[in-house]
Amino acid sequence: MSEYFAFYNGEIVKEDSIKISIRSKAFNYGLGCFEGIRAYWNEEKNQLYVFRLREHYERLLQSCKTLYINIPYSVEQLCDATVELLRKNNFKTTVYIRPVAYKSSEKLSPSLYDDENSFLIYCQPLERFIEKEAFRVCISSWRRISDNMIPARTKPTGGYLNSALASMEATLNGYDEAIFLTDDGKVCEGPGENIFIYKNGKLITPPASDNILEGITRDMVIKIAKNELNIPVEERSISRTELYAADEVFFTGTAMEVAPVVEIDRRIIGSGEPSKVALEIRNYLMNAAMGNIEKYMDMCTRVY
Ligand SMILES: Cc1ncc(COP(=O)(O)O)c(C=O)c1O
Known part of the structure; x- marks a missing residue:
């Protein structure tokens, strides 16, 4: 039972x-795509700010276009609907927002052709996604799906089976999370987060061409590393x-925010303590997302 309001068609x-049909193609074949967005409650300002709302809906519409899921809304309309929904729920806490666009047709084939879209x-309220200050992770035996199998720049519902298998394997083997490699063995990302390494004063993260989702975080x-902390950033393949x-090493993502990794495949990373750079970046990011940094206020949409 849910006590919340939702936006539906x-x-x-x-x-x-x-009510969603058991015959829907979204349920049977995973034909859909989604977003994950956060709104941060700022107690001092008595205000709820949605972080980078436009960018999330730009990415959703890009996913929809790539996957032939036609929904009749513009970015502006999606932003307005989200703000209205948050108001209706009267949230005064940090919230996770999940838009889903999907094939609602009940025909038997997994075709994307027939045009019934929902x-x-x-x-829902969500403070920390995982209550952990430091992650012990493993390289997954599952490879990341490549861009020519399921488009990497989308957030496709069905594609998350790949993520779920990697996370499950990590959990069963006693780790907190997994890291995917690409088919040719390059470091890719986590099941629901991007990855950064810090080495000799420089941040390095895999490029979009290595099958990552281009994360908004x-x-x-x-931006924070380059503009605020004066740390050079390289986007290149990582072995x-x-x-x-x-x-x-640290993960980044809307749900996970910034999560330090202290161990990989039972090897201690650096000092084995949560990454100082990650914590500094997380602190800055949280302040920006909560509407406390003037320069980044245009990334925060006021709800009330
Ligand atoms: C596979 C994958 N990579 C990376 C990310 C991080 O993206 P973002 O920072 O936009 O949440 C996510 C989360 O949406 C994801 O599912």
Whole structure:
């Protein structure tokens, strides 16, 4: 049972009233795409700020275009619907927002051709995604799906089976999270987050061409490192052993925010303490997302 309101095909309704067919192609074949967005509650300002709302919907519409999922909304309309939904739920806490665009057709084939598409947004309070200050991770035996299998620049519902298998393997083997390599053995990303290494005063992160999702947090971390902390950032392929030899390693993502990695494949990373650079970047990022940094206020959408 959910006590929240959701946006469903153009209307705000009680989440519990939404019924999705067991025959829908989204359910049967994973034909959909989604976003993950956060809104941060700022107690001092008595305000809820949605962080980089436009960019998330630009990416969703790009996913929809690539996957032939046609939804009848512009970025502006999606932003407005989200703000209205948050108001309706009267959230006064940090919130996770999940828009999903999907094939609602009930025909048997997994074809994308027939044009019955649906769109919904649901949301819930979410402070920390995982209550951990430091992550012990492994390289997954599962390879990241490559761009010629499922488009890497989308967030496709079905593609997350790849993520789930890697996370499950990591958990069963006693680790907190997994790192994917690409088919040709380059470091790619986590199941739901991008990765950075810090070595000799420089941040390095895999390029978009290495099958990563181009993370909005990744983009923000690059901005903060370059513009605020004066740390050079290189976007280039990373080899597996560069991970073990890094001074610091961390994950970035909307849900995970900035998460220091202290161990990979039972090898201690750097000093074994949570990465100082990651913590500094996280601190800056949280302040920007909470509407405390004037320069980045245009990235924060006011709800109230
Ligand atoms: C596979 C994958 N990589 C990276 C990210 C991080 O992206 P963002 O920072 O936009 O949340 C996510 C989360 O959406 C993801 O699912």
